[in-house]
Amino acid sequence: MDLPEFACFSPFLPAEWGAAHGVRLRRLARLPATASRAAREGRCTYAANAVELARAFLAGGGAGAVFTTSCDQMRRSAELLAPAERVFLFNLPHTWETPLPHRLYRQELLRLSGFFCRAGGRAFSEEELVAAMRRFDEARRELLARQERLRAAAFARQLFAFHERADGSLPEAGLDEAGPARGPGIAVLGGPLLERDLWLFDLIEESGGRVLLNATDTGERTLPRCFDRGRLAADPLGELADAYFGHIPDVFRRPNSELFRYLRRELEARAVHGAVLVMPVWCDFWRAEAERLRAWLPCPLAAIDLADDANGRERARTRVQALLETIS
Amino acid sequence: MISPFPPRRIDVVEWDALRERLLELGLEEPWYGGPLGRHVAQGDSRLLRLSFDNSPAALRLWNFLLSEEERLFAARARGDHIIGTMKDLGIVPLFAYALPRTLAFYPDGAWWIPCVMELSAGLLRFADEIGLDESFCPVRAMVGAFLGEGHFPRPDLVTCSVGATCDDFSAIAQRLNGFGVPVLWWEMPHVRAPDPGEEVERLPSGQAVPAVQVRQVEVEFARIARHVVELCGEPLTDERLAAAIARANGIRAQLDELRRAVFLAPRAPLPALELLIAEMLAIHYCSDRDETEAVLADLIAETRRRVASGAGYGDGTEVRVFWVNPVADLTAMNLLEACGGRLTGTDFMFCHALDPIPVERPPFTALALMALSDPLAGTAAERARRVAAGARRFRAEAVLVSRIPGASHCAYEGEFIAERLRAELCIPVAEIEVPPMSDSVQPVLRTRIEAVLEAARKRRSER
Ligand code: SF4
Numbered sequence: 001m002d003l004p005e006f007a008c009f010s011p012f013l014p015a016e017w018g019a020a021h022g023v024r025l026r027r028l029a030r031l032p033a034t035a036s037r038a039a040r041e042g043r044c045t046y047a048a049n050a051v052e053l054a055r056a057f058l059a060g061g062g063a064g065a066v067f068t069t070s071c072d073q074m075r076r077s078a079e080l081l082a083p084a085e086r087v088f089l090f091n092l093p094h095t096w097e098t099p100l101p102h103r104l105y106r107q108e109l110l111r112l113s114g115f116f117c118r119a120g121g122r123a124f125s126e127e128e129l130v131a132a133m134r135r136f137d138e139a140r141r142e143l144l145a146r147q148e149r150l151r152a153a154a155f156a157r158q159l160f161a162f163h164e165r166a167d168g169s170l171p172e173a174g175l176d177e178a179g180p181a182r183g184p185g186i187a188v189l190g191g192p193l194l195e196r197d198l199w200l201f202d203l204i205e206e207s208g209g210r211v212l213l214n215a216t217d218t219g220e221r222t223l224p225r226c227f228d229r230g231r232l233a234a235d236p237l238g239e240l241a242d243a244y245f246g247h248i249p250d251v252f253r254r255p256n257s258e259l260f261r262y263l264r265r266e267l268e269a270r271a272v273h274g275a276v277l278v279m280p281v282w283c284d285f286w287r288a289e290a291e292r293l294r295a296w297l298p299c300p301l302a303a304i305d306l307a308d309d310a311n312g313r314e315r316a317r318t319r320v321q322a323l324l325e326t327i328s
Numbered sequence: 329m330i331s332p333f334p335p336r337r338i339d340v341v342e343w344d345a346l347r348e349r350l351l352e353l354g355l356e357e358p359w360y361g362g363p364l365g366r367h368v369a370q371g372d373s374r375l376l377r378l379s380f381d382n383s384p385a386a387l388r389l390w391n392f393l394l395s396e397e398e399r400l401f402a403a404r405a406r407g408d409h410i411i412g413t414m415k416d417l418g419i420v421p422l423f424a425y426a427l428p429r430t431l432a433f434y435p436d437g438a439w440w441i442p443c444v445m446e447l448s449a450g451l452l453r454f455a456d457e458i459g460l461d462e463s464f465c466p467v468r469a470m471v472g473a474f475l476g477e478g479h480f481p482r483p484d485l486v487t488c489s490v491g492a493t494c495d496d497f498s499a500i501a502q503r504l505n506g507f508g509v510p511v512l513w514w515e516m517p518h519v520r521a522p523d524p525g526e527e528v529e530r531l532p533s534g535q536a537v538p539a540v541q542v543r544q545v546e547v548e549f550a551r552i553a554r555h556v557v558e559l560c561g562e563p564l565t566d567e568r569l570a571a572a573i574a575r576a577n578g579i580r581a582q583l584d585e586l587r588r589a590v591f592l593a594p595r596a597p598l599p600a601l602e603l604l605i606a607e608m609l610a611i612h613y614c615s616d617r618d619e620t621e622a623v624l625a626d627l628i629a630e631t632r633r634r635v636a637s638g639a640g641y642g643d644g645t646e647v648r649v650f651w652v653n654p655v656a657d658l659t660a661m662n663l664l665e666a667c668g669g670r671l672t673g674t675d676f677m678f679c680h681a682l683d684p685i686p687v688e689r690p691p692f693t694a695l696a697l698m699a700l701s702d703p704l705a706g707t708a709a710e711r712a713r714r715v716a717a718g719a720r721r722f723r724a725e726a727v728l729v730s731r732i733p734g735a736s737h738c739a740y741e742g743e744f745i746a747e748r749l750r751a752e753l754c755i756p757v758a759e760i761e762v763p764p765m766s767d768s769v770q771p772v773l774r775t776r777i778e779a780v781l782e783a784a785r786k787r788r789s790e791r
């Protein structure tokens with residue numbers, strides 16, 4: 001029998017938690033051809049696309065959709081979906097410096113467990129959770145090891161495929177014949193991408209840069225930390241919660257200092273000469289940080305509005321080329 | 329002093345002449361009193377575009393509002409403790425007001441500075457320069473106001489609720505934090521329906537919420553209280569908090585009386601603009617609780633007298649309008665009346681600061697219940713339900729949902745609420761967008777407001 005499937009859009013929702021329940025918690029990134037591409041005044045394009053994806057998913061027989069409260073837009077987007085019983089809104093705390101939000105996150109995982117069970121998932125044993133966590137952990141390590149050998153868009157595609165499969169399996173290695181790009185190192189930061197946005201990586205590489213870090217919301221930045229084997233055995237749920245909620249740096253978190261700490265660490269570890277900031281149109285969180293990042297980063301920054309309009313790519317091309325001219 | 333004159337809208341220049349006359353007739357003003365014209369001279373040039381109620385109570389209200397900066401700097405000079413409470417609107421200030429020589433204010437109030445000072449303060453320009461452009465709501469003015477320290481003194485402690493709030497504020501507060509302002513962030517969970525079998529608590533509105541969410545907010549409030557205590561060096565006992573809640577409830581009762589009189593009297597005893605300002609006093613008492621009580625007492629006395637004598641604005645045939653969301657430009661409230669409407673219900677996004685706080689519950693629980701009543705923290709459906717109930721209660725004939733430019737929630741809520749209300753109430757509902765300086769769009773606003781009022785009149789005549 002096919003496993004019940006759930007759509008989701010947040011890196012803070014562990015797919016292994018779904019797997020332990022015998023369901024697939026699939027993070028979707030491929031927009032159906034029928035989806036409306038029109039950006040609506042005031043609405044973040046990613047959140048709007050998530051609604052489109054979830055609608056199509058539910059209409060196509062998906063068991064449910066899981067949204068989070070990571071931002072006002074996602075929180076309110078969940079309310080646009082019907083039927084309400086098939087939509088789960090995960091209360092994702094924004095604060096993290098005190099014990100309460102960590103406790104809250106764990107409680108929400110347990111609530112999500114109830115949702116899965118009501119929609120065809122099953123109760124699980126601790127061993128099953130541990131096994132699922134090990135499987136996903138190993139897959140993520142392998143995925144990261146592939147990064148070196150892949151062009152940026154190909155690596156991003158592999159990440160998408162891994163999240164969309166949501167069973168801990170990896171897509172074919174599919175190494176690029178061309179091998180990794182050459183040129184000055186670029187870090188790509190910012191909001192979430194959909195598969196159709198990956199032209200941006202090609203654009204950077206065609207323009208003579210090499211993407212050394214995909215720190216978008218759908219890139220390696222938002223992978224959970226590797227599980228600690230000892231803690232995994234002793235308290236799997238605690239370890240799961242800590243690896244995700246305790247470690248993923250994101251722009252909406254308050255304070256968002258961990259995002260900056262992460263960037264400092266990763267930029268220092270790689271020979272990055274320039275950065276591209278991807279801002280989904282009407283995303284307050286990323287837009288607000290653009291100027292701060294520009295002042296803070298040790299390298300020049302090109303900020304790009306990731307709009308759904310036809311001119312978007314052209315504007316992006318101009319900015320990326322200007323950035324590469326500056327640093328070449 | 330009760331007004332010796334019938335109600336009439338006057339401009340700021342007339343007010344200064346009238347004030348002279350009232351002084352001759354025995355008007356006694358509090359220390360912050362004086363001619364309204366002085367505020368214009370100090371930069372509040374939007375006052376020249378507003379029309380005001382002509383009662384001494386309204387004069388006191390405006391002087392109270394417009395002297396807040398001065399009073400905050402005076403409190404700083406006295407060495408009082410000042411807490412900047414951001415975003416929650418109406419709850420966290422109670423911790424401050426429970427303690428002696430401590431006050432709280434909302435830096436969020438900088439929202440209105442670009443309007444009141446007609447952009448002359450340069451706060452929006454500063455926001456643009458640091459990358460907080462027009463895609464953010466007018467609260468982006470807060471960063472410049474905070475850093476410049478010309479509009480309010482730097483608070484001793486700054487709190488900010490995040491989580492189920494709005495992206496605009498959270499993003500802007502984070503920028504402020506990035507400029508070196510320490511912020512005590514606290515978590516406001518999204519208010520959800522209880523899951524099957526979950527323990528339930530009831531909000532004062534009757535809405536069922538998971539008990540676990542009430543406990544979460546209690547934990548956050550206990551944390552905030554510890555910081556306040558540390559700052560002030562005074563114990564924040566249950567008795568002190570209960571006393572602060574009792575005072576808050578007194579002010580909320582005053583506002584309830586005022587609102588009922590304004591919304592239900594045959595003729596509006598107070599204009600919409602003054603009611604908006606009066607309601608705003610509930611959230612942090614405009615930095616002075618004693619004076620808030622006195623200002624409201626004057627307004628109530630004036631209103632009672634007008635209602636008793638049948639005095640008021642209009643002839644009672646104006647279209648009764650329920651207004652949703654605050655307006656970035658205060659002239660919009662005048663415009664409603666100029667178009668033939670009358671305010672008979674409001675949800676300026678802080679209705680939880682107007683509802684009575686349950687006194688039968690322990691103080692932290694009571695305040696947690698109020699925080700969870702914040703319309704921003706819940707669903708748009710719940711907010712629409714409350715608006716519909718208010719519109720029915722005050723017999724509204726139309727609803728105006730006013731969009732706030734750039735506000736992340738408006739792009740979702742506005743249309744959703746409008747659709748629900750149309751379906752549920754069968755009265756005309758319109759969405760309008762009011763920028764901080766609406767002069768250039770006033771013809772459009774006027775047309776939209778007139779259209780909805782006309783539809784309401786037509787509906788009235790068909791019934
Ligand atoms: S890009 Fe920004 S607004 Fe859009 S879903 Fe992500 S955090 Fe929310």
Ligand code: SF4
Pocket residue numbers: 465466467494495496497677704732734735736737
């Ligand atoms: S977006 Fe709305 S709730 Fe948030 S600060 Fe602006 S007006 Fe207030």
